[in-house]
Amino acid sequence: MQKILDYITENRGRFEADLTQWLSMASVSTDPAFAPEVRRAADWLTERMKELGLTTRLVTTNKHPIIIAETDPVPGAPTVLVYGHYDVQPPDPLDEWTTPPFEPTVRNGNIFARGATDDKGQMLTHLLSAEAWLRTGSKLPVQLKFLIEGEEECGSKSLYELMNGEYDNGKSIVEGLSNDIVVISDSSQFGPGKPAITYGLRGITYYEVRLTGPSQDLHSGAFGGAVTNPANVLCRIVGSLLDADGRITLPGFYDDVVDLTSVERKQFADLNFDDQEFMDKLGVDGMTGEKGYGTLERRWARPTFDVNGLWSGYQGEGAKTVLPARAGAKFSFRLVPNQDPKKVGAALAKYLKSMLPMGIKMELIDRHGAPGSMVPLDSPYMAAAAAAIASGFGTKPVFIRSGGSIPIVNEFSSRLGSDTLLLGWGQDDDNMHSPNEKFSLDDFHRGIQASAHLWEEIGKIPAKGNG
Amino acid sequence: MQKILDYITENRGRFEADLTQWLSMASVSTDPAFAPEVRRAADWLTERMKELGLTTRLVTTNKHPIIIAETDPVPGAPTVLVYGHYDVQPPDPLDEWTTPPFEPTVRNGNIFARGATDDKGQMLTHLLSAEAWLRTGSKLPVQLKFLIEGEEECGSKSLYELMNGEYDNGKSIVEGLSNDIVVISDSSQFGPGKPAITYGLRGITYYEVRLTGPSQDLHSGAFGGAVTNPANVLCRIVGSLLDADGRITLPGFYDDVVDLTSVERKQFADLNFDDQEFMDKLGVDGMTGEKGYGTLERRWARPTFDVNGLWSGYQGEGAKTVLPARAGAKFSFRLVPNQDPKKVGAALAKYLKSMLPMGIKMELIDRHGAPGSMVPLDSPYMAAAAAAIASGFGTKPVFIRSGGSIPIVNEFSSRLGSDTLLLGWGQDDDNMHSPNEKFSLDDFHRGIQASAHLWEEIGKIPAKGNG
Numbered sequence: 047m048q049k050i051l052d053y054i055t056e057n058r059g060r061f062e063a064d065l066t067q068w069l070s071m072a073s074v075s076t077d078p079a080f081a082p083e084v085r086r087a088a089d090w091l092t093e094r095m096k097e098l099g100l101t102t103r104l105v106t107t108n109k110h111p112i113i114i115a116e117t118d119p120v121p122g123a124p125t126v127l128v129y130g131h132y133d134v135q136p137p138d139p140l141d142e143w144t145t146p147p148f149e150p151t152v153r154n155g156n157i158f159a160r161g162a163t164d165d166k167g168q169m170l171t172h173l174l175s176a177e178a179w180l181r182t183g184s185k186l187p188v189q190l191k192f193l194i195e196g197e198e199e200c201g202s203k204s205l206y207e208l209m210n211g212e213y214d215n216g217k218s219i220v221e222g223l224s225n226d227i228v229v230i231s232d233s234s235q236f237g238p239g240k241p242a243i244t245y246g247l248r249g250i251t252y253y254e255v256r257l258t259g260p261s262q263d264l265h266s267g268a269f270g271g272a273v274t275n276p277a278n279v280l281c282r283i284v285g286s287l288l289d290a291d292g293r294i295t296l297p298g299f300y301d302d303v304v305d306l307t308s309v310e311r312k313q314f315a316d317l318n319f320d321d322q323e324f325m326d327k328l329g330v331d332g333m334t335g336e337k338g339y340g341t342l343e344r345r346w347a348r349p350t351f352d353v354n355g356l357w358s359g360y361q362g363e364g365a366k367t368v369l370p371a372r373a374g375a376k377f378s379f380r381l382v383p384n385q386d387p388k389k390v391g392a393a394l395a396k397y398l399k400s401m402l403p404m405g406i407k408m409e410l411i412d413r414h415g416a417p418g419s420m421v422p423l424d425s426p427y428m429a430a431a432a433a434a435i436a437s438g439f440g441t442k443p444v445f446i447r448s449g450g451s452i453p454i455v456n457e458f459s460s461r462l463g464s465d466t467l468l469l470g471w472g473q474d475d476d477n478m479h480s481p482n483e484k485f486s487l488d489d490f491h492r493g494i495q496a497s498a499h500l501w502e503e504i505g506k507i508p509a510k511g512n513g
Numbered sequence: 514m515q516k517i518l519d520y521i522t523e524n525r526g527r528f529e530a531d532l533t534q535w536l537s538m539a540s541v542s543t544d545p546a547f548a549p550e551v552r553r554a555a556d557w558l559t560e561r562m563k564e565l566g567l568t569t570r571l572v573t574t575n576k577h578p579i580i581i582a583e584t585d586p587v588p589g590a591p592t593v594l595v596y597g598h599y600d601v602q603p604p605d606p607l608d609e610w611t612t613p614p615f616e617p618t619v620r621n622g623n624i625f626a627r628g629a630t631d632d633k634g635q636m637l638t639h640l641l642s643a644e645a646w647l648r649t650g651s652k653l654p655v656q657l658k659f660l661i662e663g664e665e666e667c668g669s670k671s672l673y674e675l676m677n678g679e680y681d682n683g684k685s686i687v688e689g690l691s692n693d694i695v696v697i698s699d700s701s702q703f704g705p706g707k708p709a710i711t712y713g714l715r716g717i718t719y720y721e722v723r724l725t726g727p728s729q730d731l732h733s734g735a736f737g738g739a740v741t742n743p744a745n746v747l748c749r750i751v752g753s754l755l756d757a758d759g760r761i762t763l764p765g766f767y768d769d770v771v772d773l774t775s776v777e778r779k780q781f782a783d784l785n786f787d788d789q790e791f792m793d794k795l796g797v798d799g800m801t802g803e804k805g806y807g808t809l810e811r812r813w814a815r816p817t818f819d820v821n822g823l824w825s826g827y828q829g830e831g832a833k834t835v836l837p838a839r840a841g842a843k844f845s846f847r848l849v850p851n852q853d854p855k856k857v858g859a860a861l862a863k864y865l866k867s868m869l870p871m872g873i874k875m876e877l878i879d880r881h882g883a884p885g886s887m888v889p890l891d892s893p894y895m896a897a898a899a900a901a902i903a904s905g906f907g908t909k910p911v912f913i914r915s916g917g918s919i920p921i922v923n924e925f926s927s928r929l930g931s932d933t934l935l936l937g938w939g940q941d942d943d944n945m946h947s948p949n950e951k952f953s954l955d956d957f958h959r960g961i962q963a964s965a966h967l968w969e970e971i972g973k974i975p976a977k978g979n980g
Contacts (some may be wrong), residue, residue: 120945171907248734252832258687261796267715267917270819270847274801277820278755281842285752288745325872329728332871334741341739350738353745355826360843365719365880367845375748376827379736404799405792411805413832450734 049170050498053178058491061174062157065490068166069150069159075133076200084110084196087132089167091194098180100192103349105213106220107204110196114222117176117190124226125189126501127464129233130169131198134161135479142481149326155487162485163472168231168493169194171354171471174381175497184462189283189506191225202454209461220461226510227427228458231493231501233470236317236446241496242433242440244468246347246447247455249381249418252354252392254411255398256374263359273369274405277358280373283401287351287377294351294379296393304383306339306347309423313445314342346447350380376413380449387415416456423487430503431467438496469496515709517965520645522731528641529624531561532957535633536617536626542577542600543667553627554599554633557659561640566661572680574671575923577663581689584643584657591976593968594931596921597636598699598947601628602946609948622954629952630939635698638938640872640955642964643662654972656691667920676928677784687928693977694894694916695925696967698960699935703784703839703913708906708963711935713814714922716848716885719821719859721878722747722865723841730826731836738827740836741872743768744825750868754818758804760776761818761846763860773806773814776890780912781809784851813914817847844878854882883923888932897970898934905963918939 054061073087074080088104088111095102095115102115110133119125135149137160145151150159157167172192179186195205198318213219236242257276264273289295306314319342324334335344344350354377357372379390391412402408421428423445435443448468458464471493475481521528526949541547542553554796555571555578562569569582577600585591604614604627625632636873648652662672671680703709720907724743731740752861756762773781786809792800802811811817821844826837846857858879869875888895890912902910915935925931940962944950 064593079959109828133872167680250734250834252834254832259797264795264819265917266819266821266845267717267847267913269795269812270845270916271802271815271817272800272808272916273795273797274799275819278752278818280823281748281752281820282755283752285745285748285750288749327742328731328736330726330740330872332741333739334870334872335738344738345736350733351745352733352737352836353741353748353825353840354733354833354837355828356744356747356823356824356840357823357828359818361822361824361841364844365721365845367719370821373820373823376832378733378737378832380734403801405797405801448735449737450732475604496859 047502049182050178050184053182054175054491054494054498060476060492061494062487064174065157065167065170068152068168068170069157070148072148073133073161073196075197076137082178088113088196091132094194098177102130105207105208106212109204112196112205112208113192113194114219115192116341117180117186118450120186120189120505122145122509123188123505124507125224126133126504127191127193127223127225127458128172129193129228129230129458130172131165131195131409132182133196133199134164134166135199137481139481144482147483152487156484157487157490158482158484160483162482162483163234163476164200164478165294166476166492168471169484171231171493172229173496175501178494178498184284184418184504188500188501190358190501191223193223205454206457208363208459212320223461223462225464227442227504228466229462230455230466231469231471233448233468234323234474234476235470236444238473239441241435241441241443242446242470243428243443244436244446244448244470245423245428246383246420247418247452248346249385249387249416250378250451251381251415252376252378252413253391253394254413256372256409256411257407258372258407260369260371263371266367266369274403276371276406277368277373279403279406282468283398284353284375284377286401292335294335296390296397298393299349299390301388302384303349305366306343311343311348314340315344317446345449347382349382349385351377353377377409380451381418383418383420386419387417391415408461416451416453419455419459419466421467425465426507427465427467427504430507431469431500434499434503435469435496439492514968516649517645517651520649521642521958521961521965528958528961529954531641532634532637534615535637536624536628537615539615540600540628540663541603542664544603546639551600554777555663558582560600562659572675574674574680576671579663579675580659580661580889582659584647584653586655587656587972589654589976590972591974592658592691594654594658594660594690594692594695594925595639595973596697596925597639598663599636599659599948600630600666601631601633601662602666604693604948609821611949613686616830619954622932623951624954625949625951627950630943631950632665634952634957635938635960638698638960639696639964641819641961642968645961645965646968653968655968657968658690659917660690665714673924676924677933683953690929692929692931693883695833695933696924696936698936698938700915700935701941701943702937703911705940706908706909708902708910709909709913709937710895710902711913711915711937712890712895713850713887714885714919715813715816715916716852716854716883716884717845717918718848718854718881719843719845720858720861721841721843723839723876723878725839726872726875727838730838733834733836736836741870742836743873744837744840746870746873747825747842749864751820751842751844753868759802760804761816761828763857763864765860766816766857769851769853771887773810777814778810781807783847784809784911784913787903812916814849816849816852818844819847820844821926847918850885850887852884854884855908858882883918883920885918886922886926886933891931892932893974894932894934894971898936898967898975900949901966901970902936902963904966906959
C-alpha cells in the first residue's frame with residue numbers, strides 16, 4: 047500500500063495538471079452550443095481510461111456519450127461500480143465569476159472552475175487512485191467498473207435509455223454493470239475537516255391537484271356563500287394534511303416508517319448542528335416541524351409534506367371580487383425507508399376524495415415518485431468506506447443522511463440490486479450550480495488517497511458470488 | 514294622475530326616440546378616447562333637464578362632469594334624490610354584437626345598445642316621469658333632486674371628490690343633496706314579469722395576506738420538514754376560516770349578524786328559486802354553504818368567506834421541488850347588517866396572528882370594506898315603492914336582497930343619512946357589461962309609469978322636517 051500512497055504523493059502536481067486540463071473543457075450538457083466541448087471531455091476521459099489499460103467503451107447515444115470501462119475481473123473479490131458524470135451545469139451568470147469558469151485558477155488552495163466539485167474533480171479521484179494501483183504494478187484488489195455519463199445535469203435520459211437496452215441492439219447494459227457495491231462521489235462532507243458518509247436518502251412522491259368548481263369565474267357578491275369555492279376547498283384540504291404537531295394526517299402514513307435508531311440519534315446529536323447559524327443563513331427567526339425531532343432529524347430522516355406551488359383566482363394588484371372557477375396546488379411528500387410512494391399515493395387519493403364537497407371536480411396528477419434508500423450502517427462496505435476515509439483524510443468520517451433524493455441510486459438499487467456508498471469529498475460552500483464553483487485541492491488529494499484505500503478495504507470483503 | 518298616465522301613453526314613441534338618441538352617444542368613461550362622447554351625453558342630459566325647468570348644474574371635475582338638478586321644493590313633502598349614471602361600459606368585444614353597440618336597434622321588443630339597461634335606459638325613466646308631471650301642469654308631489662354621474666363604471670372618483678368638497682371652493686355638496694329617500698334604478702327584476710325591490714345589500718371586507726418564510730426559495734429535499742413552509746401555513750390558516758358546517762370560525766364573527774326574519778324566509782321561499790336550473794347554468798353538480806340556509810338565503814342574507822386569489826412557489830408545468838419563500842392570498846367576507854367591517858378586521862388580525870408559527874412573517878393588507886345595508890321592509894317608502902310598482906307593472910313586486918355591495922348606497926347612508934330604494938327595471942339576462950346589452954321597451958315604459966306613481970305615493974308620506 048505504501049508504494050501506492052507514495053505514487054499519489056509524487057504525482058500531486060501531475061494530478062492537478064490533469065484536473066486543470068479536464069476542467070478547461072466546457073462540457074455544459076444542457077446547451078447544444080457546447081456539444082463539441084462535451085464530446086472533447088468524453089474523449090479525454092475515454093483516452094485516459096484506455097491508457098490505463100481499462101476495457102473502455104464510449105457508447106454513442108441520442109445526446110451525449112456514456113463511458114463504460116472496467117479493470118480485469120478479480121475472482122472471489124467484490125466488483126465496485128463507480129458512477130459519476132463529466133458534464134457540468136451552465137456557468138451563468140458569467141459576470142459573477144472572479145475568474146472565467148473554464149480557465150481553472152487556484153486561489154487559497156482551491157481550484158475555481160465550473161465542474162470542479164460537481165463532478166469532474168470528485169469523479170477523477172477514483173480514476174487517479176486506480177492509476178496509482180495499476181502504475182505501481184500492484185494488483186487491484188477489486189474489479190472496478192466505471193459508468194460515467196454526460197447528462198446528469200439535464201436529466202440522465204440517455205443513461206436510462208441505455209439501461210433499457212436502447213443502444214446495444216436491444217442488449218441491456220444492466221448485466222454488464224453487475225456489481226457488489228456502487229460508489230458515488232458527488233456530494234459534500236459535513237463540514238471542513240469533517241468527511242462524511244451519506245448512508246440514507248429520502249424518497250419523494252410529488253402530486254398536483256386541480257379543483258374545478260363553476261364553469262367560469264363568478265362574482266363573489268352574487269354567488270359567494272351558495273356556490274362551492276374551489277380555492278376555499280383547496281386551502282381546507284391541503285391545510286389539513288399536517289396536524290398541529292407537524293405530523294402528516296393521511297391514514298397509515300407512518301405505518302412503514304423506519305424510525306431513527308438510538309445510535310443514529312446519538313450520531314446526529316454528536317454532529318453539534320448549529321440551529322442558530324442555520325436560521326441566520328436562511329433569514330428566519332424560528333423553525334417548526336414534526337414534534338419531538340431535531341433539525342437534522344427532520345431534514346434527513348423524517349417524512350415531510352411540503353406545498354411546492356399554489357394558484358387560484360386573481361393574483362394581480364388590488365382587489366377583485368371573484369369566486370374562482372379553478373384552484374390548484376403542487377405538493378410533495380419526502381419519504382423515508384421503508385415508505386412506498388405508491389401506497390402513499392393511494393392513501394392520498396382516498397383522503398382527497400373523502401374531503402371533496404359537492405360542486406367540486408378533482409384531478410389528481412402523480413408527477414413522480416421514488417422510495418428512499420439506506421445503506422445499513424453495519425454493512426461491511428460501510429465499514430470499508432469508513433476505514434478508507436479515516437486513512438485518506440486522517441480523521442474518521444461522520445455518518446450523515448440527506449433530505450434529498452438521488453434517482454440514479456434508486457435505479458441501481460432496483461435494476462442492479464446494489465447499495466450505494468455516497469462518499470462526498472466536497473464542501474457545502476463549494477458553489478455547486480453557482481458562480482465561482484470550487485474544490486479544495488487538499489480534499490482532491492485526500493479523496494484520491496481515500497479512494498486508493500477504499501479498493502484495498504473492499505477487497506477484504508468476500509464477493510457475493512456473481513459479483 | 515290619469516292625465517299624467519295619458520301623457521306617458523301618448524308619448525311612447527317620443528320617449529323611445531329620446532332613448533335611442535341618448536343611447537347613440539358612446540359615453541365610455543374608462544377610455545379617454547371616448548371623452549368627447551361622454552361630454553356629449555352629459556350635455557344632452559343637462560339640456561333636457563333645463564328644458565323641463567329644473568335648476569341644473571353641470572359640475573366640471575378632473576374627469577367627467579356630474580349633473581345635479583332639482584325641481585322646486587315642496588314644503589312639507591319629502592325630497593327624493595334620484596341617483597344614476599350616464600356613462601357606460603366599454604363595448605368590447607365588438608364582433609360579438611349583432612348590431613353595433615352605439616346604433617340602437619329594436620328586436621323582439623328589446624332595444625339593443627350599450628347602456629340600454631345600465632344605466633341610461635333605467636335612469637331616463639325617472640326624468641321622463643318627471644316630465645309627465647311637469648308638462649301636464651301637475652304639481653309634483655315631492656321635490657326631486659337628480660345626481661347623475663359619469664364615472665360609475667370606473668370607480669366614481671369624481672363623485673367622491675365632489676362629496677368631499679373638492680370642486681365647489683371647498684363647499685360640500687352634501688348639504689345640497691339632502692333628502693328623505695334615495696331612488697336608484699340600476700339593477701334587475703327577479704325575473705320576467707316579476708318586478709322586485711332590493712331591500713338589502715351585503716357589505717364586504719377584503720384582505721390580502723402575504724406570508725414570508727426563508728429569504729429565498731429552498732430545496733424541499735434539503736430543507737423540507739425543518740424550515741417552516743409559508744405555503745403550508747397559508748393553506749392551514751386560510752383553510753381553517755370555515756368550519757365543516759360552512760360557518761366562519763373567527764371569534765365573535767356572528768355576534769352582530771341580523772338574522773333573517775321568518776317573514777323574509779317565507780318571502781324567499783315563495784320566490785320558488787330553482788336550484789337545479791341555477792346549478793345547470795353554473796355547470797356544477799352540487800352546492801355547499803352555511804348549514805341550515807337555502808340558496809337564496811346564502812346568496813343574499815348570510816355572511817360569507819371566499820378566497821379570491823392564491824399564489825405561491827412554482828405554478829408552471831411539471832414538478833419543481835421548491836420550498837417557497839413566500840405565499841399569499843386575497844380573500845373577502847361578505848357582511849350582512851349589522852356587521853362592522855372594522856370589527857371583523859380586528860378579529861381577523863388577532864386570529865391570524867394567533868395562528869402564525871415560528872419562522873413566518875405576515876403582512877395583512879386591508880383592501881377595502883363597507884357595511885351591508887337594509888331598508889326596513891315596514892318603511893313607508895318601501896310601501897310607496899311597492900304600490901307604485903304594482904300600478905306601473907300591473908303586478909306586485911317581490912322583495913329581494915342582493916349578495917353584492919353598492920358602495921354609493923353606503924355613502925348615501927353614512928354621508929346623507931338616507932335609505933335607498935333599489936328599484937331595478939332590468940332583467941338578469943340584459944347583458945349588462947357584455948355584448949348585446951338590451952332593455953325591454955315594455956319594461957322601459959312600465960318603469961316610467963311606476964316612477965310617475967312613485968312620486969305620487971311618496972308625496973303622501975310626511976317629510977322628515979329638514980327634508
